[in-house]
Amino acid sequence: MPSLRDVAERAQVAISTVSAALNGTRPVAAGTKRRIEQAAAELGYRPNLLARGLQSKRTRILALLYPAPRSGFGLTEMQFATGAAEAARELGHHLLLSPEHADPIEELRHLTGLGLVDGVLLMEVGLDDERAAFLTAAGVPFSMIGRTRDPGSIDYADIDFAATARDAVAHVAALGHRELAFFNLSSGAYADGYGPAVRAGEEFAAAARAAGIGYVDGHRPGSAEEGREAFERLMEAHPDVTALAVMDDHAAVGVIAAVAARGWRIPDDLTLLLVLSSARVAEMFHPRLTTLEPPGTELGRLGARMLIDRLCGDGPPQQRLVPCRLVAGDSSAPPRTTGREGRRRA
Amino acid sequence: MPSLRDVAERAQVAISTVSAALNGTRPVAAGTKRRIEQAAAELGYRPNLLARGLQSKRTRILALLYPAPRSGFGLTEMQFATGAAEAARELGHHLLLSPEHADPIEELRHLTGLGLVDGVLLMEVGLDDERAAFLTAAGVPFSMIGRTRDPGSIDYADIDFAATARDAVAHVAALGHRELAFFNLSSGAYADGYGPAVRAGEEFAAAARAAGIGYVDGHRPGSAEEGREAFERLMEAHPDVTALAVMDDHAAVGVIAAVAARGWRIPDDLTLLLVLSSARVAEMFHPRLTTLEPPGTELGRLGARMLIDRLCGDGPPQQRLVPCRLVAGDSSAPPRTTGREGRRRA
DNA sequence: TAGGTTGTGCGAAACGTTTCGACTACCGTA
DNA sequence: TACGGTAGTCGAAACGTTTCGCACAACCTA
Numbered sequence: 001m002p003s004l005r006d007v008a009e010r011a012q013v014a015i016s017t018v019s020a021a022l023n024g025t026r027p028v029a030a031g032t033k034r035r036i037e038q039a040a041a042e043l044g045y046r047p048n049l050l051a052r053g054l055q056s057k058r059t060r061i062l063a064l065l066y067p068a069p070r071s072g073f074g075l076t077e078m079q080f081a082t083g084a085a086e087a088a089r090e091l092g093h094h095l096l097l098s099p100e101h102a103d104p105i106e107e108l109r110h111l112t113g114l115g116l117v118d119g120v121l122l123m124e125v126g127l128d129d130e131r132a133a134f135l136t137a138a139g140v141p142f143s144m145i146g147r148t149r150d151p152g153s154i155d156y157a158d159i160d161f162a163a164t165a166r167d168a169v170a171h172v173a174a175l176g177h178r179e180l181a182f183f184n185l186s187s188g189a190y191a192d193g194y195g196p197a198v199r200a201g202e203e204f205a206a207a208a209r210a211a212g213i214g215y216v217d218g219h220r221p222g223s224a225e226e227g228r229e230a231f232e233r234l235m236e237a238h239p240d241v242t243a244l245a246v247m248d249d250h251a252a253v254g255v256i257a258a259v260a261a262r263g264w265r266i267p268d269d270l271t272l273l274l275v276l277s278s279a280r281v282a283e284m285f286h287p288r289l290t291t292l293e294p295p296g297t298e299l300g301r302l303g304a305r306m307l308i309d310r311l312c313g314d315g316p317p318q319q320r321l322v323p324c325r326l327v328a329g330d331s332s333a334p335p336r337t338t339g340r341e342g343r344r345r346a
Numbered sequence: 347m348p349s350l351r352d353v354a355e356r357a358q359v360a361i362s363t364v365s366a367a368l369n370g371t372r373p374v375a376a377g378t379k380r381r382i383e384q385a386a387a388e389l390g391y392r393p394n395l396l397a398r399g400l401q402s403k404r405t406r407i408l409a410l411l412y413p414a415p416r417s418g419f420g421l422t423e424m425q426f427a428t429g430a431a432e433a434a435r436e437l438g439h440h441l442l443l444s445p446e447h448a449d450p451i452e453e454l455r456h457l458t459g460l461g462l463v464d465g466v467l468l469m470e471v472g473l474d475d476e477r478a479a480f481l482t483a484a485g486v487p488f489s490m491i492g493r494t495r496d497p498g499s500i501d502y503a504d505i506d507f508a509a510t511a512r513d514a515v516a517h518v519a520a521l522g523h524r525e526l527a528f529f530n531l532s533s534g535a536y537a538d539g540y541g542p543a544v545r546a547g548e549e550f551a552a553a554a555r556a557a558g559i560g561y562v563d564g565h566r567p568g569s570a571e572e573g574r575e576a577f578e579r580l581m582e583a584h585p586d587v588t589a590l591a592v593m594d595d596h597a598a599v600g601v602i603a604a605v606a607a608r609g610w611r612i613p614d615d616l617t618l619l620l621v622l623s624s625a626r627v628a629e630m631f632h633p634r635l636t637t638l639e640p641p642g643t644e645l646g647r648l649g650a651r652m653l654i655d656r657l658c659g660d661g662p663p664q665q666r667l668v669p670c671r672l673v674a675g676d677s678s679a680p681p682r683t684t685g686r687e688g689r690r691r692a
Numbered sequence: 693t694a695g696g697t698t699g700t701g702c703g704a705a706a707c708g709t710t711t712c713g714a715c716t717a718c719c720g721t722a
Numbered sequence: 723t724a725c726g727g728t729a730g731t732c733g734a735a736a737c738g739t740t741t742c743g744c745a746c747a748a749c750c751t752a
Binding site: 001044046047048049050051053054059061064068073074075077078081082085086089094095096097098099110113114115116224249250253256257260281283284285286 | 347390392393394395396397399400405407410414419420421423424427428431432435440441442443444445456459460461462570595596599602603606627629630631632
Binding site: 003004005015016019020023025026047048049050051052053054055056 | 737738739740741742
């Protein structure tokens with residue numbers, strides 16, 4: 001691996017001149033510069049990132065922190081990572097994949113102490129995230145995918161739950177539905193502090209209210225079986241509900257089974273929306289579900305970009321909200337004008 | 347950030363003594379060692395990875411290379427990454443996420459020239475992978491998740507297609523099926539050089555032959571629509587087939603629709619196996635599909651581990667094959683004893 | 693012609709490690 | 723008593739950069 005010295009030797013100049021020529025940090029005579037560039041090209045010179053980082057205190061490496069394999073990740077989390085890696089690459093940075101374990105804070109202290117990374121990208125941020133608090137206190141630059149309850153001036157990119165809920169409600173309202181129900185994420189899997197569950201719940205209620213349509217929530221099924229039960233209970237208590245938005249993939253499976261068990265059909269007897277799930281997952285269902293697809297790649301990209309911005313110069317905090325994309329499937333349609341009770345099985 | 351010098355000062359010894367004490371590379375008197383360790387602890391000293399790497403030529407950083415967002419990744423690819431990151435971490439290494447673009451070789455040359463990574467982990471390896479050839483020629487240590495046609499002495503971890511096919515065939519044979527069909531990956535999406543498609547195809551044929559049961563292949567549906575068509579054609583040409591193994595998730599959706607359109611039911615009229623798909627995906631189906639789940643995390647871990655082994659000392663090449671796990675769902679059952687034609691819709 | 697300004701280039705220090713030859717006690721042995 | 727060996731420690735060089743003060747020439751201005 002040729003070094004700056006080899007290039008300097010070949011171009012017959014001092015090492016510092018080569019550095020200046022290649023980085024443009026100082027004026028170098030045109031002829032000299034050309035000679036240096038040629039020598040560098042001939043030798044196939046690549047600057048050594050370690051040496052550069054050691055000297056300049058900037059490694060151009062970012063770490064993506066995520067809680068280790070809870071129960072395996074979904075497609076959206078994968079998109080955070082690939083999106084962030086992509087954006088980092090485009091901006092001349094590298095992305096380190098850092099799983100967290102038992103003691104996130106201690107590991108964070110360790111990671112940042114190594115001098116290896118310039119900044120940190122936080123995934124799966126809780127409403128009261130101790131990592132964010134630590135990093136702020138430690139003065140380590142970071143940005144979040146998701147956000148804490150009160151982000152202050154921390155950079156973040158998150159889902160625009162308000163807009164997403166508005167879009168979803170507008171979609172069903174435009175079809176003529178007057179009664180919407182919402183199944184949130186299971187309270188078990190994601191403790192109370194999980195932002196998406198809390199925010200989506202609030203925003204769907206608000207959007208329904210604003211649109212003047214009936215709204216039912218309170219169910220939090222986390223599995224197919226719970227989804228079935230929840231749907232049965234829902235129909236018992238609110239038989240007039242004709243549209244349902246579900247956040248959990250597995251719960252949706254149960255809902256579909258329960259609908260079929262009644263002899264009902266989707267979308268004729270129920271309009272079903274899958275919220276915060278990838279369109280690729282929605283395609284697995286039959287009929288293909290209408291989905292509010294989270295902008296995973298986009299959020300990953302934004303998170304990385306704003307962190308890099310922060311590392312370069314410091315402007316005002318960047319806080320971006322991106323709505324989910326509504327992908328219309330075959331599970332939404334106008335409600336029946338005639339009642340559906342008659343179709344129920346014996 | 348305290349440096350070795352700060353520790354040396356506080357412990358009243360030379361820098362080199364601190365280094366020796368902390369790394370155990372040279373004998374240090376017990377008392378001195380204790381003093382040094384205490385000073386290091388009090389200062390919260392962390393060795394600077396850049397400086398260490400610059401000097402020792404070992405950064406303990408691995409790069410995971412993957413073709414950039416073809417059409418987005420699946421769960422299995424995510425597991426490769428998290429598994430590798432996990433294993434790297436456990437062995438004191440870091441994992442860099444490196445998306446590849448237009449010119450993988452040029453990017454590889456660049457990445458390895460930076461002196462940032464000790465070795466490379468290749469994902470999505472083709473039967474004739476130019477990256478593998480380049481790395482071998484360049485003398486860069488690497489390992490593969492997947493394998494080339496002729497891996498020679500390159501370390502790799504891949505799916506044991508032979509065992510997987512054997513298990514699948516044994517599963518349906520034990521249920522009493524005598525005619526099995528196999529839908530491979532679409533030839534379009536994965537060109538002819540895609541290992542899993544080629545190997546799975548060969549091994550299913552071999553396993554069926556060895557088990558002495560009828561076998562039909564040749565279909566390569568890559569979407570739901572193609573899955574429907576393929577199933578229709580299959581039934582037309584081979585009405586006696588009672589078990590079907592499908593490799594593509596979307597094709598499976600089409601098959602299920604086609605089965606339902608005939609008025610048939612799964613598993614009564616058809617035993618359906620999903621090959622190389624995660625159990626989480628299988629749960630999205632109704633009924634829940636029997637799956638041959640690829641050991642994504644395991645392969646990721648193995649890939650990282652064998653690369654690190656290679657970096658440390660060089661033993662013989664490690665080449666590991668791991669079979670898929672058969673997760674029995676509700677889509678497999680004994681074939682009907684009475685014909686199913688009668689059930690066909692008018 | 694003296695003094696300042698600009699345009700180029702050089703050399704040395706510094707970043708935080710690891711490594712290795714050299715030095716000092718001290719001990720055992722001849 | 724002199725001599726080789728060893729355990730413990732030190733100092734300096736090296737890894738490949740960036741940065742910065744300084745030197746030298748050429749040119750312009752007064």
